[in-house]
Amino acid sequence: MSRLRGALLAAIYRKASGRQALPGETAAALHDYMVPCSGEGLYHESAVVDIYEKLPVPFGLVRFGVAPDHPEVKNVINAFTQTAHHDRCSFYGNVTVGKDLSIEELKQAYHALILTYGAEANRTLGIPGENLRGVYSARTFVGWYNGLPENKNLNPELSSETAIILGHGNVGLDVARILLSPIDLLRKTDIAAHALEAIAASKVKRVLLVGRRGPLQVAFTIKELREMINLPDARPLLHPSDFEGIGQIVKDLPRPRKRLTELMIKAALEKPSGNEAERRAAASKEWGLQFLRSPMEVIPGNDGKWVAGIRLSVNKLEGLGESAKFVQTEDVEDLECGLMLSSIGYKSYPIDPSVPFDHQQGIIPNNLGRVLHAPGLYCSGWVKRGPTGVIVTTMHDGFETAVSVLEDVRSGALDVSASKGGYEIMEALLKQRGIRPVSFSGWEKIDNVEVANGEKAGKPREKLLDVEEMVEVASQ
Ligand SMILES: Cc1cc2nc3c(=O)[nH]c(=O)nc-3n(C[C@H](O)[C@H](O)[C@H](O)COP(=O)(O)OP(=O)(O)OC[C@H]3O[C@@H](n4cnc5c(N)ncnc54)[C@H](O)[C@@H]3O)c2cc1C
Ligand SMILES: NC(=O)c1ccc[n+]([C@@H]2O[C@H](COP(=O)([O-])OP(=O)(O)OC[C@H]3O[C@@H](n4cnc5c(N)ncnc54)[C@H](OP(=O)(O)O)[C@@H]3O)[C@@H](O)[C@H]2O)c1
The missing domain is CATH 3.40.50.720 (NAD(P)-binding Rossmann-like Domain)
Structure with a gap:
């Protein structure tokens, strides 16, 4: 054989x-x-x-x-x-x-x-205004801060105070955390230098994560939520009214969903005391979860080119548990923002x-x-x-x-x-x-260069961003 x-x-x-x-x-x-x-x-x-x-x-x-x-x-x-x-x-x-x-x-x-x-690729929203300036897919934004060659020139607009992230998944939370993290924490990571520089100059202070279903249907997981709740210099904004009635059913949920929901309820309903109360009051940034809202239209500013907000339909749920479906009502709501990230999944x-x-x-x-x-x-x-x-x-x-x-x-x-x-x-x-x-030993040469470049900047690595340069380094 x-x-x-x-x-x-x-x-x-x-x-x-x-x-x-x-x-x-x-x-x-x-x-x-x-x-x-x-x-x-x-x-x-x-x-x-x-x-x-x-x-x-x-x-x-x-x-x-x-x-x-x-x-x-x-x-x-x-x-x-x-x-x-x-x-x-x-x-x-x-x-x-x-x-x-x-x-x-x-x-x-x-x-x-x-x-x-x-x-x-990424899923698209299929709504008017999706291609306005200031609207990015989370996929390209993640590629940008992680040094993916095709996204290195994204240069996202970070000059407004409010960013909206569409989607309640872990990628959405990753993006929110990177936008709000104290810059000194990011400096010690392998984040691309261009992203570090842009985030250091960012004006974003508030990140709202908008989901089309309710707290019992979020796709993110507990570790990532806990990180957000404990993020230095940022306070969570969760509305107690979103959790009405959920306290009664939480005990019957499967364990991971139960623990995740309990953490959200705690953050929404319990008034923090002591150090935590002080920490939240002193925080210069904030983030929140908006539930039961579906994107209908990205609203342009006066110039017709840049994003100025989003029109959302107010939804209700049909069915129970993780498989509950959202149904749009006649109510709509507009939220203002100068940066929008669509984090509704890959394709x-x-x-x-x-x-x-x-x-x-x-x-x-x-x-x-x-x-x-x-x-x-x-x-x-x-x-x-x-x-x-x-x-x-x-x-x-x-x-x-x-x-x-x-x-x-x-x-x-x-x-x-x-x-x-x-x-x-x-x-x-x-x-x-x-x-x-490029062979694996070629990659190891790239790796050595990246680690050496990172050391100079006090980071674990500084990724090469240019494919030609990578191939050159690998062939030496
Ligand atoms: C933003 C983000 C953050 C994540 N964070 C975590 C996390 O913290 N923890 C965790 O456990 N999971 C995480 N995941 C999930 C995890 O990354 C995936 O489960 C896993 O990477 C999927 O592996 P894959 O091989 O299917 O795809 P990929 O990892 O995407 O690998 C596919 C590879 O194929 C290559 N390729 C594509 N097209 C071609 C082609 N035509 N020819 C040759 N090569 C090609 C690509 O360049 C890529 O290297 C994350 C996912 C995302 C999107
Ligand atoms: N730290 C980690 O472990 C980590 C980090 C990042 C990613 N990951 C994993 O990678 C995978 C991909 O993550 P992801 O966040 O990209 O996807 P995801 O988990 O599938 O979440 C996508 C989110 O977008 C919403 N959505 C989908 N289509 C929409 C639309 N048309 N309009 C509005 N909202 C829409 C979904 O809502 P519905 O639920 O209503 O569809 C959901 O809230 C996940 O399995 C994730 O756990 C893990």
Whole structure:
């Protein structure tokens, strides 16, 4: 039998081990997982895994999504790095699949192709004024402060006092926290230098997070809410009337929702005393949650170009619990702001006409990671499941898809009898096309430069922002 050759299209190396993850270990290697397919467990003793990534640097949203003030979350990079150093795993950055290499070319050169390209677009509101100046998607704003090359020139307008964030998810809370954090806290993070400078000069003092449903339907989680409540120099603004009647039902909620709701109720209803009362009174910034409001129209200012506010419909809920639906009433409400961030979720795009895509759900249709009606094609991560879930959830996707690949090898559904050329064939094509792939050791050179640049500024790293420069550094 020839060696199983698999290509993954992503920066993230997923843990695919049959064993339990150790605490703090959220990702390892596809090949760590593989024992002979004929045996009891599932792993492959000679599989070769090549990872193609469009950026010259690995780690996807762990580098470009996870908030800079959450460095502990990024420790998962250590496990990814261990995987990348395995002698049967290779990383080829700076290669865009679907552009530099086609799906068909990859299919010809590998036995299995696993699509893990995430959700790189964002949902849009579909309301008038959405494209006014001063309105940004949270995705581009996050990319901007995290040094994503394509967003480095966003230069968001931070000269007004009130910012509105649409959406009650964790990304919304990340963005609110970054806007309101004391600058000295951000200075110690790997936030991009341009963002640090802009946030230091920002006039934003008030951030309102607007959700279309109620307190029992928020999508953010307790740790992130607690961080907001305890954010230095900022006070929460929660309206007691939003929590009327909720106290009675809270005890029957599932535990995570119960604890989250109790924390919101505490922040809304309990009058702080002592130090906390003093802290809140002295705070120069504030943030609040607005419930049961749907965006209807972004209101322009007098010049017709810049955002001046948002018109919201006042909603009511139908149904109970997390699945309750919002229904718009005839009431509307206008809120003023000079900065608006739409944080209503991410979206995957189809990568190639030959790969099935469910436009409704924004995912590649699959059965346990097997792309439907496309033998040899697999998928994992947000493009498989949709843009929800934390790193651990995404890791479990990796387990599932890896098991599917290995089961298919074992059952013969995946034909690995013919030997395949793998990267050697791709290398020739990339050379012809003038593409300079970046290896993992190339990334490690970029890493060294970034860490050294960060040290000069007292930060853990200063990310390179220019793709050309990254490729240059990697090739030295
Ligand atoms: C703003 C934000 C903050 C988050 N914070 C946390 C957190 O604190 N904790 C937590 O547990 N989870 C967090 N998450 C969730 C976590 O990041 C995701 O669960 C996880 O990254 C999804 O992994 P993925 O591989 O599907 O996608 P991604 O991480 O997006 O990886 C996809 C990769 O594919 C590459 N790619 C795209 N198109 C192509 C192509 N055509 N060719 C080659 N490569 C391509 C991309 O460059 C990217 O590197 C956060 C998510 C976001 C959006
Ligand atoms: N610290 C962390 O662990 C962390 C940090 C960031 C992200 N993440 C994870 O990454 C995933 C993505 O996060 P996310 O915040 O982008 O998405 P999300 O969790 O899906 O939240 C999206 C929010 O937008 C709202 N929304 C959707 N469409 C809307 C519309 N048309 N109009 C108004 N509101 C709309 C949703 O309301 P409805 O509920 O009514 O649809 C929801 O409140 C999540 O699983 C999240 O937990 C984790």
